[in-house]
Amino acid sequence: MDLFADLWMGFSVAVSPINIAYLLIGAMVGMIVGIIPGFGPSAGLAILLPITFGMDPIGAVMMLAAIYYGSMYGGTITSILLNTPGESATVASTFDGFPLAQQGRAGPALVMQAVASFVGGTIGVIMITLLAPAFSQVARNFGPPEYFLLAIMGLLTLVVMIGANWRYGLISVLIGFALGTVGVDLETGQGRFTFGSAELIGGIDFIPIAIGLFGLGELYYAFYQGLHASGSGSIVQYSKQSRFWPEARDWVETRVTMFRASLLGFVVGVIPGAGATIASLMAYSVERSVSKTPEKFGKGAMAGLVGPESANNAASSGAMIPLLTLGIPGSASTAVLLAAFLLWGLRPGPLLMEQNPEFAWGLIASMYLGNMALLAINIFAIPLFVWLVKIPYRVLAPAVVVVCTIGTFSVHGSITETWLMFVAGIVGFFMRLFGYSPAALVLALVLGPLAEEALRQTLTISRGSFWIFLERPGSLWIIAITIGILLLVPLMQRLGRPPKLDAASGEED
Amino acid sequence: MRIGFLFALLLISAFYTYVAFVELSFLTVSGRLGPGFFPRLIGVGLILLCLVSLPQDLRRMRLDDVMTGYWSVIAMMALLSGGLVMLFSIVGGTLAMAIFLLVTLSILNRGHHLQNLAIAVLLPAAIYYLFDVWLNASMPEGMISLPI
Known part of the structure; x- marks a missing residue:
């Protein structure tokens, strides 16, 4: 009953005219961010963060969260109409979305992806409502060893997702860690890598790095691929008058797919580092393997579009669990959300739901409303997009x-930070070109100081012994889960290899 | 180019590790882990990973290092983006954005003079209104600012 009381309180906080206005703006901006190829939610969130400085914290976080999950809805529109995913999480939606549009079924495909996204997003929020308090309870027993291992687990998961270029992934992580060590050491007050610069005493802020890597870097990469030369000539036309709405068979064929893919997506999303991209690719693979007509996949199967769409939206909700209950972001986008929370003095972690229930439950309640708003925007504002x-x-x-x-x-x-963003943009382009991981770098930059502090505290507690990681049940569980992920992910990637993989964005969310 | 990028990373890593070992102490005076502990781990890890990756990249150099992209456009965009940041300090944010948009669009979107001019005027005006007037956020003020 407490759960319903908390959720009711969340709705009472979230439902105010100004908060609803922020939510709608966030949803709309998220859609636009998702549509622009090479401009992912991390860059969108980082750029729009300063806009929220003058707002009420709850309204601001509601808006930023809506941008985050709204981008998952928007990215699919270009996947269906242009065969160009707006971001990496919607790559799988091109496999059947574009063939459907070529067959003159762009309208039904757009409506079905909106409904699938809504179902995935809503199931994800229901799961957050049910599981977040339980996660908070478990996380209260965590100490520095567990926090260090969780940070490492998220980064290793991200690295193992990269596949053959895992060395580049690890290098990206260590660069992020290295950047995180710049500035004054909080324990001793000694300056590190500041070289006498006053600008570096406070450390390297991750926002210019995130905007540079994901905004400018991806933009340069899109130019490298010649996106500026292609124009919009390949867009598939659709008619709002004829055959716009899905047929009965579309609903019947995909009714189980939506729920199955949503649950799968949510579970993948909860794992730090896994994210929406891998969730959508796995859902595609599962749907193809359980289908009675697998030969239709890749040629315009509605389940091939609905599965990944439900999964990536559920995964983006799932990624909020480690963020809210542990304070550990699982992706670059949730890292920006974490920065936003910290800016308003809100420290996500096991005590968030107890100490700031209005904020935590207000955010969760807003996600229910946001998904409803996005469904309506998706269907009725299609001509605008x-x-x-x-x-x-x-x-x-x-x-x-x-x-x-x-x-x-x-x-x-x-201006120094603006130059830093510009340099990060050029470095980001080369990282993208050569297969390094900008997402791993940004996540490591955010998690680095946390990991260092936790490791130093751990070794102080244990008097320098690393055996402490094997002596605590919580640590042992996290190590076991990490080993499981490291073994399972390559296997799953092999099983779930899509027909073709040509991401427009390298941003892993 | 790939090998050049990795080599540059190796050099920067070596410098980072050198500073971590020479300037930052491993332990504090009270015997706890000091500010050099974590950077030393990172530095050694970076050098090792770069060294391990070098042979692989050398092998790849012959196979796939023929980069056939729009390099001239990227160079131009990088140059113009850098110019935009430089112009911030000289003419201020609003005018810098207008100049950048006009020049960039004239090159990328040739022939659409009216459209380019409209974007170069309307977008900076909208951003100025959003950031400076509505949100009261920081906008760059140059040495030669607009009288607004």
């Missing part, structure tokens, strides 16, 4: 550069 998709990249890209640059400057009013 199709118009946006038609804007050529050569026109869109300079505007993105301007937004990235001014967004970075406005965080602290620092």
Whole structure:
């Protein structure tokens, strides 16, 4: 009963005219962020973070969270109409989404992806409502050894997802850790790698790095691939009048798929580092293997579109569990959300739901409302988004550069940070080109100081002995789960290999 | 180029590790782990991983290092983006954005003069209104600012 009382309290906090307005703006912006190829939710969130400084904390976090899960809805529109995923989590949606559009079924495909996203997102929020308090209870027994292992687990999961280029992934993680050590050491007060610069005493802020890597870096990479030269000539036309709505068979064929893929997506999303991309690819693979007509997959099977869509939205909800209950972000996007929480003095972790119930339950309640708003926006504002998709990249890209640059400057009013963002953009382009992982770098930059503090505390407790990690039940469980992930993920990736993988964005969310 | 990138990483890692070992202490005076403990672990790890990856990248160099992308466009965009940041300090945010958009669009979106001009005027105006007027957020003020 407490659960319903808490949720009711959350709705009472979330439902106010101004908060609903922020939620709708966030949902709309999220859709647009998802539509722009190479401009993922991490960059979108980081750029829009300064805009929320003047807002009420709950309204601001509701808006940022809506941008985060709204981008999952938007990314699919380009997957279906252009065969170009708006972001990596919607790559799997191209496999059957684009063939459906080519067969003249773009309308039903767009409506079904909206419904699938809604079902995935809503099941994900229901699971958060049911499981987050339990996770908080378990996490209360965690100490520094467990927090260190959780941070390492998230990063290792991200590295193992990279596959053959795992060395580059590890290098990316260590670069992120190295950047995180710049600034004054909080335990001793000694400056590290500041080289006498006053600007570096406070450390390297991760927002310019995130905007540079995911905003400018991805933009340069899109230019490298020639996106500016292709224009929008390959867009599939659709008619709102004829055959816009799905047929009865579409609903019948996919009714089980939506629920199965949502549950799978949520479980994958909870694992730090796994994220929506792997969830959607796994869901596609599972749906193809259980289908009575697997030969239709890749040629326009509705289940091939609905499965990944439900999974990536459920995974984005699932990723909120480690963020809210442990304070551990599982992806670059949730790392930006963590930064937003900290900016308003809210420390996510086991005590968040107890100490700030209005905030925690308000956010969860807003996710129910956000998914409903996104369903309506998705179906009724399709013409607007199709118009946006038609804007050529050569026109869109300079505007993105301007937004990235001014967004970075406005965080602290620092030209140095703006230059840092620019350098991060160039480095991000080369990282993307050569197979390194910008997402692992950003996540390591955020988790690095936490991991260092936890490791130093752990070794102080144990008087320098690493055996402490094997002496505590919590640590042992985390080590066992990490080993399981490291063994299972390559196996799952082999089983779930999609027909083709050509991500528009390298951002792992 | 791939090998050049890795080699640059190796050099930076070596410098980072050198500083971690020479300037940062492993233990504090009270015998606890000091500020050099974690950076030393990271530095050694980075050097080892770069060294392990070098042979693999050398093998790849012959196979896939022919990079056939739009390099000239990337170089131009990088140059113009850098110019935008530089212009922030000179002419301020709003004017810098307008100049950047006009120049970039004139190159990328040739022939659409009216459209380019409209974007170069309307977008900076909208951003100025959003950040400076509505949100009261920081906008770069240059040496030669607009009288607004």
